[in-house]
Amino acid sequence: MTQPILEIANLTKKYPGGLTALDDVDLTVHKGEIFALLGPNGAGKTTLIGAVCGLVRPSGGTIRAFGHDLATNWRSARARIGLVPQELSTDMFEQVQRAVAYSRGLFGLPADPARIEEILRSLSLWDKRKEQIRALSGGMKRRVLIAKALAHEPDLLFLDEPTAGVDVELRRDMWKLIGEMRERGVTIILTTHYIEEAEEMADRVGIIRNGKILMVDDKASMMRRLGSTEAVIEMKQPLTDIPDALSKYPLTLTAGGIHLRYRGGDGSGLGRAEVAQVTRHLAISGIEYVGIDIRDSSLEDIFVGLVEESA
Numbered sequence: 001m002t003q004p005i006l007e008i009a010n011l012t013k014k015y016p017g018g019l020t021a022l023d024d025v026d027l028t029v030h031k032g033e034i035f036a037l038l039g040p041n042g043a044g045k046t047t048l049i050g051a052v053c054g055l056v057r058p059s060g061g062t063i064r065a066f067g068h069d070l071a072t073n074w075r076s077a078r079a080r081i082g083l084v085p086q087e088l089s090t091d092m093f094e095q096v097q098r099a100v101a102y103s104r105g106l107f108g109l110p111a112d113p114a115r116i117e118e119i120l121r122s123l124s125l126w127d128k129r130k131e132q133i134r135a136l137s138g139g140m141k142r143r144v145l146i147a148k149a150l151a152h153e154p155d156l157l158f159l160d161e162p163t164a165g166v167d168v169e170l171r172r173d174m175w176k177l178i179g180e181m182r183e184r185g186v187t188i189i190l191t192t193h194y195i196e197e198a199e200e201m202a203d204r205v206g207i208i209r210n211g212k213i214l215m216v217d218d219k220a221s222m223m224r225r226l227g228s229t230e231a232v233i234e235m236k237q238p239l240t241d242i243p244d245a246l247s248k249y250p251l252t253l254t255a256g257g258i259h260l261r262y263r264g265g266d267g268s269g270l271g272r273a274e275v276a277q278v279t280r281h282l283a284i285s286g287i288e289y290v291g292i293d294i295r296d297s298s299l300e301d302i303f304v305g306l307v308e309e310s311a
Ligand SMILES: Nc1ncnc2c1ncn2[C@@H]1O[C@H](COP(=O)(O)OP(=O)(O)OP(=O)(O)O)[C@@H](O)[C@H]1O
Pocket: 015, 016, 017, 019, 020, 021, 039, 040, 041, 042, 043, 044, 045, 046, 047, 048
């Protein structure tokens, strides 16, 4: 996973009116990876995708895709990029199969009914191929968007909030489908509000807010770097002080001394090991406790923390 497919440097977008939607963004995505761009509403995710797909004109910076500078070599790079937008804007009266075949033609590729059939079947759209898009359910419309984006067999696929507003079952199907596309060698960049989605699917996660990339890392090292463990040990009798022998651990007393709280570790298991040491010490010292509640931070906790910190 070393070959860069997309290299973005110092990318800035100021919209007329003065809003800076992208602020000096650097980002490199490698061949074959699933990259999730995670950020709250208005963070700049759609603008970033739009800049790569030629829908938004950057105010500054460079974008290279497949080794070509998009400013000078846009057409050949764009033909290898697919975009699944958030919403279907055209084609409502068109039949599914024709709309998908048309998308392929837009990129100058020869018609290939067998390929279109394969795409429609893989998205469970084959039975609906003769239906008008407007007659489909929301979930099926979303599948049509994906089929249209895959029709010209892109090497790099952008999915802008692929599962926003879809039910749990369809979300699972989407995840499966994205996994299958990756197996076929497609590099995937998806935007999402759903931490669960980034956690489940992505190899690497970029967190964006106010047009700035706050952090890019693979999930495991993000958790190691920013993760922590929290535990509440419920004492049988309230403690007045933390025993001296436990002073090296990140402990506090709350709930009138009934709760001995631990907050520390680094997401690598250290926190749990330290909580075990604390309870062992309590047992040896004859200090009784009646329960332990222990929890490792999730990517969600990390995301919320980062976004709040930068607010
Ligand atoms: N055409 C435009 N003109 C002016 N401002 C715009 C335009 N498009 C987007 N913006 C603003 O740029 C900022 C970034 O918007 P963008 O749609 O890129 O965010 P996003 O992260 O995709 O948000 P969401 O998750 O809500 O889709 C927002 O403040 C938005 O209002």
